[in-house]
Amino acid sequence: MSYKNFPMVPRVVFGRGSFNQLSEILDPKRLSINAPFIFLVDDVFKADGNLTSRIPLAYDDKIIYVSAKEEPKTDQVDSIVKDIILSTKERPSGIIGIGGGTLLDLAKAVSIMLTNEGEAKDYQGWDLVKNPAIYHVGIPTISGTGAEVSRTTVLTGPEKKLGINSDFTPFDQVVLDSELLQGVDKNQWFYTGMDCYIHCIESLNGTYLNAFSQSYGDIALSLCKEVFLKNNLSQIEADEKLMMASWHGGMSIAYSQVGVAHAMSYGLSYLLGTKHGIGNCIVFNHLEEFYPEGVKLFKQMKELHGIALPQGICANLTDADFDTMIDISLDLKPLWENALGKNWQKIITRSKLKALYKKM
């Protein structure tokens, strides 16, 4: 028996307004005046002077704005890496991702691909990365994915949607500033928050669970309930609690795994480009069989916040389309094993998956 030697984010700042400490954090990490910091920033902030004016640019540092409208892709990572290599005099001092899960995952992947040969798709899987990534910092502006603590960066490649899971993936530094969560669209807030909630349900009901992961999952779940089921928190309290829920929810996966909702939503995402948060919600809504209590509570929260999920997104799909989604989904073996145990293949058949997808 061998247990994972889990890499934790070695530095974290938590506090409202802590984004203003970025310069102080980055300065000692600058390798030379020719080795810039590259800020990957969600392009919704392009017009937001309040955030962008506080990004501490010096020497050849630059901001690359990236749209988070679509899920991050392996060729997108390759293209950003190529641009960075062509436009910098030396290997960058660091990559700073500012945004939601998409931007954080891109920052992690880019920092890995700057020191590892080949293409991002070559590293989709478990422990395929050979060289340490360059210094990378994660600054979430929306909470729930756990991307700020996880050892994966989930990318859609030509053949699969799968994470680059490695000890070099986690951020070297995270800044948790709840001020940055202001102004998030309500639907997006709910979908991303539910990503955390669904992590917890999948982790806590999984066969991989141990006392380490359970303790993180329990607190994350309890924080999710405070945020999404109670109406007695101030906006700041709710933001900070959701930020911590995302953090602990991500840690809960350390010795555990996600489960049925994630495995199925990867299929939707690969075929239809469905974003991760909403995709998880669409799937989870139909998983009473696997997570009866979790789905019941999810429906309560959805109701309470007046969220209407898209219906019939699989209505016009062909058999070939369903097969594609099913292939992508069934390929995520650790997720199924965590959810259903070693004999998962006897429980979840292709026809069962198809029937579930047809409901969505």
Add this chain to the structure above:
Amino acid sequence: MSYKNFPMVPRVVFGRGSFNQLSEILDPKRLSINAPFIFLVDDVFKADGNLTSRIPLAYDDKIIYVSAKEEPKTDQVDSIVKDIILSTKERPSGIIGIGGGTLLDLAKAVSIMLTNEGEAKDYQGWDLVKNPAIYHVGIPTISGTGAEVSRTTVLTGPEKKLGINSDFTPFDQVVLDSELLQGVDKNQWFYTGMDCYIHCIESLNGTYLNAFSQSYGDIALSLCKEVFLKNNLSQIEADEKLMMASWHGGMSIAYSQVGVAHAMSYGLSYLLGTKHGIGNCIVFNHLEEFYPEGVKLFKQMKELHGIALPQGICANLTDADFDTMIDISLDLKPLWENALGKNWQKIITRSKLKALYKKM
């Protein structure tokens, strides 16, 4: 406003039997065959072949057995450091502490003092350490202190009992193997576990608390209650939950502080050599005024486990003795400020402290 950039333990293994992975963990960290690993091990394990035979010794590696009967001292650190320097060909590859809070704190302090000039007492305080410590690993064999995650190593020096609080203090690696908790003396199990419980009460009731620390404190407190108030856990479950309680309780101090019990027990410890765990219990037992709910629950747990605390330990002390304890205690300003707010000096007077000590 500036927030602490908190250093987290960057690597953690959790799992029953994970101690057997030590060789795999340490091998890549060996700097040369002349740079040994030094294992600081609680001398209660001297006769325990099951543990000591599994310590992976190679080249010039060696075990130094240390008694944990007394609290760790600055001159003890200096003496171990001197022995190591005199007996090794090169600076060690790493220091591995195996034991309770005393051994973990010694390992942290020794690893710091191998790269920093002067004596350990020079570094008692906040952020006085200049150079990174050598690689150091913490392996708890008793749970509660949170020493495995904290950024302090609490030492008794010639003038004060105070931690070396620094970003270089936390371990580079922690191994959490609940098998190692077997055979702990019941009183010691309770006192050390209560150190965690008291951390939580002090942190959660403190003025420094933020959402980060609260989330860790809440889960640690809830785990303590499971372990010490319920009788429905298997021994393994109870051990693993206490291990995680200690971990999260330690993290809860990240942006918070301990409070009245710790501030007062440092006085007992300095003057009378009272060990930290039992000292906290002796003090906390009389702190209804500050932590009414917390003390009530503490008394329930004490009752449930049939623990009889020593009485009258201050009965024969002189006025000078009380003054010494009061000086040591009042010097811990951040603890008092956390407990009682900015105006703490108006609330806790020397005569009040003396009256409290007299009850113990």
